[in-house]
Amino acid sequence: MKDTMIVEIYPTEIDSRLMNECANILKQGGTVAFPTETVYGLGANALDSKAVKKIFEAKGRPSDNPLIVHVAKTEEILPLVKEIPEKAHRVIEKFWPGPLTLIFEKSSIIPYEISAGLSTVAIRMPSHPIAIRLIEESGVPIAAPSANISGRPSPTKAEHVIEDLIGKVDAIIAGGACNVGVESTVLDMTGQVPMILRPGGVTKEMLEEVLGEVVIDPAVENPNEINGTPKAPGMKYTHYAPKAEVIIIQGDLNNTVNKIKDIRLSYEAENKIVGVICTDETRDKYEEGIVKSMGSRKHPETIAANLFKVLREFDDTDVEIILSEAVDNVEIGQAIMNRLKKAAGYRIIEAE
Incomplete structure (x- = not known):
């Protein structure tokens, strides 16, 4: 050492x-x-x-x-x-x-x-x-x-x-x-x-x-x-992953919130400890559990700045599953979703 x-x-x-x-x-x-x-x-x-x-x-x-x-x-x-x-x-x-x-x-x-x-x-x-x-x-x-x-x-x-x-x-x-x-x-x-x-x-x-x-x-x-050696850093491998399993839920925002609540209840019925990654606009909609906001959808640069910090904060908890809201996949949101998808190993659930 x-x-x-x-x-x-x-x-x-x-x-x-x-x-x-x-x-x-x-x-x-x-x-x-x-x-x-x-x-x-x-x-x-x-x-x-x-x-x-x-x-x-x-x-x-x-x-x-x-x-x-x-x-x-x-x-x-x-x-x-x-x-x-x-x-x-x-x-x-x-x-x-x-x-x-x-x-x-x-x-x-x-x-x-x-x-x-x-x-x-x-x-x-x-x-x-x-x-x-x-x-x-x-x-x-x-x-x-x-x-x-x-x-x-x-x-x-x-x-x-x-x-x-x-x-x-x-x-x-x-x-x-x-x-x-x-x-x-x-x-x-x-x-x-x-x-x-x-x-x-x-x-x-x-x-x-x-x-x-x-x-x-x-x-x-x-x-x-990708075939063979990736052309740029971070393209090929699962990246940015906390210790807990990450699942992304995407769709209409109200449907996403409700879907996350339903999924959380089903995991908790299996005695799993579940965390939620949300945004400032939805923080008050999650009344229970370990909930962390990435930032504001109105200012997606705040989400980019806080994303990795929030993922690491969950490592200081006993959370086994992290359910994360998606963000709009435009402008800086493309970078945010790219990192979130890699953290989740591309596991995404549609909120219908």
């Missing part, structure tokens, strides 16, 4: 000495967990195969699940890719830094482990001040998947990272809560038409305003469409 250093750094007042210590760990081939605007990431030098392997070991991550490389400046992409298509320049100018990952044809310096043997590499520029500063101080591109045990809900607070990775990584930067709350949108720029491989904070509608036609990979809705 490693002796993990926990470092408190405030985004508004970054301590140069502490940041330098963490950057040195990365330079020396170590692992550092750090906050981004989406979720906490577990970082290592993206150009060091041995360092990258430590990420997979700490997370228990399948080796055929590619990683995202983080940079601090656009020009840092150039050595990592074969070319930057014209359409990529457009979205970089509009959405970087921010929660958007772009997939390019990779250059020869990208280690096999980063791309899981694919000919492509995923790159993004985070907007979180701690993440940017860490990349700048370390002087290397940083490979960083979410800083959690593989398959568990992604970490949006330092406490989540500590719970999962203490003793498994060299350092954890505690830098407050992440404000977006779901991982970045992944956009494949290697084909004729840009393709979303993972929905996130930059929505299809936002991308279409800049690029025109944008399509969504069929595997986003149906993971059975």
